[in-house]
Amino acid sequence: MTAMFSSDLNRPATNFPHFWEHTVGSGHATLALRADWRTQLKQTHDELGMRHVRFHGILCDSMGTLVAEGDTFFYSFFNADQIFDFLLSIGMRPFVELSFMPSALASGHQTVFHYGANVTPPKDHAQWAVLIRKLVSHWVDRYGLDEVRQWFFEVWNEPNLTAFGSGKQSDYFELYRYTVEAIKGVDKMLKVGGPATADNAWIEDFLNYCRTSKLPADFVSTHHYPTDDFGEPGDDTEAQLAASRRSALRAEARIARKQAGDLPLYYTEWCTSSNPRDPMHDDPYAAAFIVKTVMEARGLVQGYSYWTFSDIFEENYLPSVPFQGGFGLLNIHGIAKPAYRAFQVLHELGTQMLPVEGSHETVDAWLVHGERGSTVVLTNFGLPRHPIETEQVLFALESAPSGMVASVQRIDIEHANAKRHWEQLGKPEYLDAASVDELKRRSELRSEPIEIKSDANTASFEISMPPQSVAAVTIGLPPGLVE
Numbered sequence: 001m002t003a004m005f006s007s008d009l010n011r012p013a014t015n016f017p018h019f020w021e022h023t024v025g026s027g028h029a030t031l032a033l034r035a036d037w038r039t040q041l042k043q044t045h046d047e048l049g050m051r052h053v054r055f056h057g058i059l060c061d062s063m064g065t066l067v068a069e070g071d072t073f074f075y076s077f078f079n080a081d082q083i084f085d086f087l088l089s090i091g092m093r094p095f096v097e098l099s100f101m102p103s104a105l106a107s108g109h110q111t112v113f114h115y116g117a118n119v120t121p122p123k124d125h126a127q128w129a130v131l132i133r134k135l136v137s138h139w140v141d142r143y144g145l146d147e148v149r150q151w152f153f154e155v156w157n158e159p160n161l162t163a164f165g166s167g168k169q170s171d172y173f174e175l176y177r178y179t180v181e182a183i184k185g186v187d188k189m190l191k192v193g194g195p196a197t198a199d200n201a202w203i204e205d206f207l208n209y210c211r212t213s214k215l216p217a218d219f220v221s222t223h224h225y226p227t228d229d230f231g232e233p234g235d236d237t238e239a240q241l242a243a244s245r246r247s248a249l250r251a252e253a254r255i256a257r258k259q260a261g262d263l264p265l266y267y268t269e270w271c272t273s274s275n276p277r278d279p280m281h282d283d284p285y286a287a288a289f290i291v292k293t294v295m296e297a298r299g300l301v302q303g304y305s306y307w308t309f310s311d312i313f314e315e316n317y318l319p320s321v322p323f324q325g326g327f328g329l330l331n332i333h334g335i336a337k338p339a340y341r342a343f344q345v346l347h348e349l350g351t352q353m354l355p356v357e358g359s360h361e362t363v364d365a366w367l368v369h370g371e372r373g374s375t376v377v378l379t380n381f382g383l384p385r386h387p388i389e390t391e392q393v394l395f396a397l398e399s400a401p402s403g404m405v406a407s408v409q410r411i412d413i414e415h416a417n418a419k420r421h422w423e424q425l426g427k428p429e430y431l432d433a434a435s436v437d438e439l440k441r442r443s444e445l446r447s448e449p450i451e452i453k454s455d456a457n458t459a460s461f462e463i464s465m466p467p468q469s470v471a472a473v474t475i476g477l478p479p480g481l482v483e
Contacts, residue, residue, distance in 0.1 A: 005358035022303030068104035193219035223269035287342035373476030412469035
């Protein structure tokens with residue numbers, strides 16, 4: 001049965017800000033000193049419009065931010081400056097995650113990741129506040145107050161998980177108090193927030209703590225992944241029902257939006273799954289998931305930071321396999337995955353959305369106006385182990401002028417899918433320059449003409465959508481045609 005959708009071009013449009021371009025994630029701060037990481041980030045900014053980047057470990061020992069010799073502390077912000085100098089030089093800014101604990105201040109020896117990030121609370125909160133105040137004051141002196149007021153300071157990472165500390169609210173709240181007081185002591189207009197939790201946790205508790213303690217919170221940040229637990233089996237929750245409808249993150253974002261109240265809400269991590277080695281990260285599945293998830297998050301968040309922009313990523317180790325299921329939009333060679341092309345499709349959309357009528361179990365459709373015409377965005381998406389098959393889609397545009405033409409860009413198993421060609425080559429672990437160039441070519445989006453049928457003031461097109469696919473159909477009048 002054909003999936004049928006329609007939209008009237010004369011109906012009022014609503015604003016469609018590109019909130020997903022606010023921030024993109026990376027891994028460990030020291031990676032930002034690598035030339036290939038910098039090349040890929042600049043490409044992500046230039047082609048996808050990403051404006052901030054967030055990563056772990058700006059305070060880790062590997063950055064040399066604070067070291068001790070005996071009872072004497074030595075502060076060195078040189079490496080951090082090298083990173084932030086680069087970000088500003090390419091038109092980006094940091095979303096500063098204040099983590100992890102320098103050994104000189106650590107109260108224990110618990111670490112996370114292969115690079116041994118210490119995740120224990122400070123043994124002296126006053127000395128932690130000195131570090132934060134010195135660091136932020138230095139950045140204000142170096143970059144200017146007007147610049148640093150445009151940054152975001154997020155306190156810690158996923159404090160509700162024991163992997164990143166005790167998992168106790170009281171420990172995090174004390175850390176937040178000392179941190180926010182130190183930063184606001186530099187300038188009250190600097191933006192500080194939290195709780196930076198996994199799985200949408202602690203938002204109401206965090207805001208209640210800030211209110212009762214008379215502490216500022218300029219924004220709310222949290223994380224979610226579709227592989228997070230949406231409740232115990234048998235719970236009839238909105239989130240579980242949404243997951244069964246392939247909208248695994250929308251209901252959680254709605255709840256977080258309500259809890260955040262009038263404060264800006266930033267998801268500083270989300271992805272196809274929380275598994276750092278998931279083959280789906282490299283497949284067209286990820287592209288369909290990304291487009292559907294982003295389109296459903298409009299109006300709920302101010303920022304939606306995908307984790308991560310690159311497979312140059314080392315929480316466990318840095319594999320040499322070109323397609324190894326890493327989080328990145330780009331692989332280690334800078335070859336764009338289908339996920340990267342999904343964000344390219346989204347970036348090229350306009351900022352005015354029109355209502356669309358119609359529904360289908362696996363196919364979704366949206367219509368967005370832009371300077372270069374109108375784009376119908378289609379996905380055919382299903383969660384793993386859910387039924388999905390190729391679908392024929394008919395989209396009708398009412399109040400359409402005569403003479404319209406259309407082209408389509410596709411992401412699916414046969415289009416913009418470099419991994420498929422790599423598999424056909426025998427899955428080589430190491431690539432020569434010619435193979436990298438060929439795989440980059442295979443990853444590109446390509447525009448193909450698509451037939452438009454006109455009947456009175458209605459234009460329509462039909463398109464076949466394979467499972468786990470994206471299609472962006474751009475419609476407009478040919479150059480030089482006067483109505």
